[in-house]
Amino acid sequence: MIPPIYADQIHHWYLDLQHQICQSLEAIEQESLALDIYQEWQPQQFEKRPWDYAQSGGGQMHILQHGRVFEKAGVNVSCVWGEFAKEFAAKIPGAADDPRFWACGISLVIHPRNPYVPIVHMNTRHIVTTKSWFGGGSDLTPSIPYDADTQIFHQAFKECCDDFDPTYYPKFKAGCDEYFYLPHRKEMRGVGGIFYDYHNTGNFEVDSAFNQSVGKTFLKTYPPIVRRRMAQAWGTKEVQKLQHKRGRYVEFNLIHDRGTQFGLKTGGNIDAILMSLPPTASWAA
Numbered sequence: 001m002i003p004p005i006y007a008d009q010i011h012h013w014y015l016d017l018q019h020q021i022c023q024s025l026e027a028i029e030q031e032s033l034a035l036d037i038y039q040e041w042q043p044q045q046f047e048k049r050p051w052d053y054a055q056s057g058g059g060q061m062h063i064l065q066h067g068r069v070f071e072k073a074g075v076n077v078s079c080v081w082g083e084f085a086k087e088f089a090a091k092i093p094g095a096a097d098d099p100r101f102w103a104c105g106i107s108l109v110i111h112p113r114n115p116y117v118p119i120v121h122m123n124t125r126h127i128v129t130t131k132s133w134f135g136g137g138s139d140l141t142p143s144i145p146y147d148a149d150t151q152i153f154h155q156a157f158k159e160c161c162d163d164f165d166p167t168y169y170p171k172f173k174a175g176c177d178e179y180f181y182l183p184h185r186k187e188m189r190g191v192g193g194i195f196y197d198y199h200n201t202g203n204f205e206v207d208s209a210f211n212q213s214v215g216k217t218f219l220k221t222y223p224p225i226v227r228r229r230m231a232q233a234w235g236t237k238e239v240q241k242l243q244h245k246r247g248r249y250v251e252f253n254l255i256h257d258r259g260t261q262f263g264l265k266t267g268g269n270i271d272a273i274l275m276s277l278p279p280t281a282s283w284a285a
Contacts, residue, residue: 003057003081003102004128010208011079014106015060017215018077021108022046022062024223025075028230029067037233038068041113046075051269055082061272065279069230071113074275078268079104088265093198094131102128103266105136106215107259109276110222115242116232118142118149118225119190119249121276122218123259124211132204134211135197137172138218139180140225141190141249143242149225150191156221157194157214164210172196182252189252197258243282250281 029043044067052058059078064070081102084092089099105125112119124136140153154173161168176195181188194214201207253260253276263273 003079004132007079007102007104010104010126011077013212014077014079014104017212017219018060018062018075018106021075021219022064024219025064025070025073025110028069028223028226029064031227032068032230035231037231038113041066041068043068044070046073049271051272053078053080053082053269054267055080057081059269059272061269061275063275067113069112069114069117069226071111072279073108073110074272075106075108076272076275077104077106078272080266080268082266084266092129093133094129098130100129107275111246111278112226112230114230114232115143115234115238116229118145118229119245119278120218120222122215122222124214126208126211131200133198133200134207135199136211136214137176137193137195138214139176139190139193139195141245143245144238145191146229149228152225153191153193153221156217160210160213160217161194163213164206168196168210169194180252182248182256184255185248185251187248189248240282240284243280243284246278246281247283250277253277 026045032038033043044064046062046064049061049063050058051061057080059076062075064073084095084099084101089095095101103125105123107123109121110119119141122138126134158169161172172194173192176192179195180190199207260273
């Protein structure tokens with residue numbers, strides 16, 4: 001498939017958002033130098049790892065590891081095109097008879113060191129087959145929940161949705177609650193957010209603007225939550241809660257996450273696909 005005429009515009013926007021998010025997280029790493037609870041660690045920056053897709057295109061994988069506030073953070077952008085394998089194409093809208101595709105998006109997962117700072121995920125994407133759509137969202141997964149953080153996070157994304165359509169937030173919040181659910185555990189992964197897929201109202205410009213607004217909302221919402229919690233000291237009990245929640249995160253991403261399955265079944269970069277996995281986790285009773 002030849003990339004759509006707007007491919008470069010969307011790709012460059014994602015790269016700029018990636019740069020802004022990485023800068024924001026690196027700034028928090030530096031700010032933590034004022035906090036003694038992180039004194040055994042050094043602030044870290046993102047390592048940039050470009051990769052090429054086996055068919056066409058590739059990605060920019062940005063990874064921060066062993067930081068002071070962030071034990072692991074991955075912010076990845078990919079822009080790839082080619083053909084789906086026959087058995088996978090049948091499951092993708094518009095690809096059953098014509099397996100060609102183009103896909104571009106950003107995906108991030110942040111695993112904080114401090115159990116009081118919530119884990120977070122965000123991704124947005126645009127996919128083109130014989131059909132086209134936007135998808136994505138963001139959800140918060142605290143090890144130690146605070147109602148105030150949950151309310152601020154949800155309110156920000158409600159305002160983001162309401163700017164475009166007042167029906168979006170209740171619909172996309174319900175979509176998030178349904179999607180980020182572990183049926184074998186009968187429990188939510190976290191405290192929710194928004195999730196949408198196959199989003200196409202027929203107005204490309206408006207849909208693209210909404211998709212961008214989701215990324216901007218994450219950028220202005222998550223860093224303040226981190227700053228509110230990063231100074232809280234923690235102990236063994238709090239670490240156990242963090243490791244337990246990370247275990248649930250692993251279960252969801254390996255068993256249920258559609259993005260993981262999409263990446264693995266389309267020959268994507270394995271390290272970028274599994275970037276969402278935490279550095280350590282626990283399943284201890």
